[in-house]
Amino acid sequence: MNNRKIILASRSPRRVELLAQLGISCDIMPADIDESCWPGEDPARYVQRLALAKAQAIHAEHGQRGLPILAADTTVALGNEILGKPADAAEALAMLTRLSGSLHEVHTAVAVMHEGKAQCLLSTTRVHMMPVPLAVLQDYVASGEPMDKAGAYGIQGRAGAWIARIEGSYSGVMGLPLHETAQLLNAW
Numbered sequence: 001m002n003n004r005k006i007i008l009a010s011r012s013p014r015r016v017e018l019l020a021q022l023g024i025s026c027d028i029m030p031a032d033i034d035e036s037c038w039p040g041e042d043p044a045r046y047v048q049r050l051a052l053a054k055a056q057a058i059h060a061e062h063g064q065r066g067l068p069i070l071a072a073d074t075t076v077a078l079g080n081e082i083l084g085k086p087a088d089a090a091e092a093l094a095m096l097t098r099l100s101g102s103l104h105e106v107h108t109a110v111a112v113m114h115e116g117k118a119q120c121l122l123s124t125t126r127v128h129m130m131p132v133p134l135a136v137l138q139d140y141v142a143s144g145e146p147m148d149k150a151g152a153y154g155i156q157g158r159a160g161a162w163i164a165r166i167e168g169s170y171s172g173v174m175g176l177p178l179h180e181t182a183q184l185l186n187a188w
C-alpha cells in the first residue's frame with residue numbers, strides 16, 4: 001500500500017495501536033451495528049459477518065473519501081458458544097469462571113473494503129488458560145479491565161499471566177491479527 005492512511009471502523013484502542021505497529025495511521029470512525037448473533041450461527045461465521053457489516057456500514061457513509069476501510073470483530077468461543085463482551089460485572093465473573101482452566105478459541109475476522117469491494121480474513125487462536133483462583137478473578141473484575149473485552153479478559157493486560165500457551169496469533173487475540181491485516185492491505 002503506497003498511502004499508509006486508512007479509515008478504521010472501530011472504537012478499539014488496541015486496534016489503533018496494532019495498526020501503528022504496521023506503520024499505518026487511521027481516521028477513527030466506529031460503526032454502530034447490531035451485534036446480536038443469529039440462532040445457530042457458529043463463532044467463526046459470526047465474526048466474519050460482523051467485521052464485514054462494520055466495514056460496509058462505514059463505507060456507505062465515508063466510501064467517497066477513497067481510503068480503504070478496515071474493520072474487525074473478535075469473539076471468544078467455548079466450543080460453539082460465543083462469549084462476547086460482558087454486560088456487567090456478574091457476567092464478566094461468570095465468563096471468567098468458565099474460561100479458567102479451559103482450552104478455548106479466540107476468533108478475529110478482519111475486513112477491508114475499498115472501491116466497493118470487500119475482503120475478509122479469519123484468524124483463529126487456541127488459548128490455554130490455567131485455573132485461576134476465584135478471589136483473583138473477583139479482583140480482576142473489580143478492576144474494570146474485563147468490561148470492553150470479548151470473554152472478559154485481555155491477554156495484553158494482567159490476565160496475560162494466566163495464559164499458559166497459545167496456538168495462533170497473539171495480535172489476533174488482542175483484536176487485530178497483524179499478518180492477515182497486512183495481507184489485506186497489501187492487496188490494494
Ligand SMILES: Cc1cn([C@H]2C[C@H](O)[C@@H](COP(=O)(O)OP(=O)(O)OP(=O)(O)O)O2)c(=O)[nH]c1=O
Pocket residue numbers: 009010011012014030031072073074075076085106148149150151153154155156173174175
Ligand atoms: C480476548 C481479548 C479480546 N480483546 C478485545 C478486542 C476487542 O476490542 C474486544 C472485542 O470486541 P469487538 O466487538 O471485536 O470490538 P470493540 O467493541 O472493542 O470495537 P468495535 O466494535 O468498535 O470495532 O475485545 C482484547 O483486547 N484482548 C483479549 O485478549
